[in-house]
Amino acid sequence: MASVTASQPPKVATDPTPAESPQGRRRPRRFRRRLRTRIILSFLLLGTGLTALFAFLTDYARQRVESQLVEDVMNRNINEYARRFYVDPTRNPDLPVQQMYGRVVKREDFEQLRQDEPDWYELPDGIHNIVGSDEDGEPFAYKLAVRKTPDEWFFLAYDMTQALRGEAQLKRALFASLLLFSGLSLLIGWWSASRVMRPVTELAARLRAYRGSSQPKRLAGHFPEDEVGQLAEALDDYATRLTEVVQRDREFNADVSHELRTPLAVIKGAVELLLSRQDLDERTRARLLRIQRAEQQCSDLIGSLLLLSRNERGQGRSDVAVVAEQLLESHRAQLGGKSLELHLQGEEGGLVVEAPEAALSVALGNLIGNAVKYTPSGEVVVKLGDDAVQVIDTGPGLSPEDAHGLFRRGYRGTHAGHSQGAGIGLSIVSRLCELYGWEVSVRPREDGQTGVVATLAFGGGGRR
DSSP, rough: OOOOOOOOOOOOOOOOOOOOOOOOOOOOOOOOOOOOHHHHHHHHHHHHHHHHHHHHHHHHHHHHHHHHHHHHHHHHHHHHHHHHHHHHHHHOOOOSSSSSSEEEEOOOOOOOHHHHHHHHHOSSSSSOOOOOOOOOOTTEEEEEEEEESSEEEEEEEEEEHHHHHHHHHHHHHHHHHHHHHHHHHHHHHHHHHHHHHHHHHHHHHHHHTTTTTTSSOOOOOOOOOOOOHHHHHHHHHHHHHHHHHHHHHHHHHHHHHHHHHHHHHHHHHHHHHHHSSHHHHHHHHHHHHHHHHHHHHHHHHHHHHHHHHTTOOOOOOEEEEHHHHHHHHHHHOOTTTTTEEEEEEEETTSOSSSHHHHHHHHHHHHHHHHHHHHHHHHHHHEEEESSEEEEEEOSSSHHHHHHHHHTSSTTTOOTTTTTTOSSSSSHEEEEEEHHTOOOOOOOOSSSSOOOOOEEOGGGGGGOO
16 A cells, blocks of 8 residues: 555634725626526526525535444444454454555554554544555545554555546546536526516517507407406506606697787788887887887797697798897897897808708797896897807806706796796707707806806708
């Protein structure tokens, strides 16, 4: 037997990991996964976890039972080995069990044992695990039982090499089982997820097919009376109520538009009739012109709001310079004693947009109206560009709070004070831009002066 070194498992001292400080703690990241993927992952993790647990417990039970059985056999046989030696001390007794090697060392041979088997010499009484390699490099392992008396030392070795090979084969089989059952869990999870998610996918497909329809069809009749069927029934009920609300809203907008157009037409006809008189003084004529401009603004606003309620684009082409000049002229008549100058910069007739004048007038008029309202003195300049128009004022500027909520419905800026208005003008501008594919932005001036630059960009809808 080759001489090997008996090794005891070392004790590893581990330092406690310091608690992570709240400053260094990472916030958990959220991953958005499809429900089908979550179901497949659940089956995969469940199958892999159960299989791995079963493999671990199987290997642990095998090692524990095998170790107990071998140690019990060795404890009984070393006592029997000692008894047979004392029956006939002149010869080495036979072993009652195969796969064992026994040796008796008498007192006069203790020093010889120190030279031949130094590892055995140092071992105390008990069962020891010995591992190593022979002269050919082949690994071996055995258990060594030791009984020491003052006159004789008894050693009994049990070969564990075949057991270790069997253990390696068992671990390979368990690993293959783990892979096999993980694959089966993945397939079962994929199949189950497909069956479970098929009604949900069909429901989503039917909902997408109804997109844009003002009268969506019923969904509940296509699904059984399960959870998906209940969801389809709830969606049908919600769609019905939503359709009724939208229909009432459209009817109300159409009725209001129709009813308001009649008095506005009366006002327009009366103003035109009065303006045709030759005996009007300039003061009365100015007031009538102001009424005429207000009537036109009301008509434009009603038309634009009606298009917004229907989510429809109006047809027509508008010259931005002409509309801007009309708006500036209207605001000049309302300045009163305000020390404010209104200018138009840019080439007239150079920028034309594919939209009715009513929509352009409402969008641009709100931007000019805000600039005039919040600029106590100085100037307001409407600057025409290649594909956009800018409204530049010399007012108090724009705070970060205003920049964040400026286009929110009902929001009034920090400089609004006691001025009239409900805070919906820029909200209407934003909705019109969304409808026609325009872009609107408001930012502070960057030339060192106080004030705001409002930009209405027409994208592909403007042509020079």
